[in-house]
Amino acid sequence: MPTKLDAHRVADALSTLPGWSGDTSTIVRRVTMDEETANEAVEKISIVANEMNHHPVVDRAPGVTIFTVWTHSQGGVTDLDIALASRISDILRQHGIADPSDTGT
Numbered sequence: 001m002p003t004k005l006d007a008h009r010v011a012d013a014l015s016t017l018p019g020w021s022g023d024t025s026t027i028v029r030r031v032t033m034d035e036e037t038a039n040e041a042v043e044k045i046s047i048v049a050n051e052m053n054h055h056p057v058v059d060r061a062p063g064v065t066i067f068t069v070w071t072h073s074q075g076g077v078t079d080l081d082i083a084l085a086s087r088i089s090d091i092l093r094q095h096g097i098a099d100p101s102d103t104g105t
């Protein structure tokens, strides 16, 4: 059973996850991408989430996709969420969505 991370641990983890923000309740990444890219990335993310039995909440509007992650059973952020966020960022990178800190040079 995963345990909730305290504020210090969440902040530490977020420092290793460019583009993610949040607190002990939820962590969130907002991504600007076109609909086709979003369809492909969200499909791949849902496969990984099913494998992990751990799922992001995905909110979509035209041109914008928002991933919100927390452990529902624990009512907050756990190691599992950090692992899922990292996998989401990997998949986004595979679909051409760079980490926000990347300058592209």
Ligand SMILES: C[C@H](O)[C@H](O)[C@H]1CNC2=NC(N)=NC(=O)C2=N1
Pocket: 053, 054, 055, 056, 069, 070, 071, 072, 073, 074
């Ligand atoms: C029954 C099943 O294991 C649970 O509902 C899983 C599924 N996916 C989940 N996803 C997330 N993000 N948090 C959970 O607590 C969770 N629980």
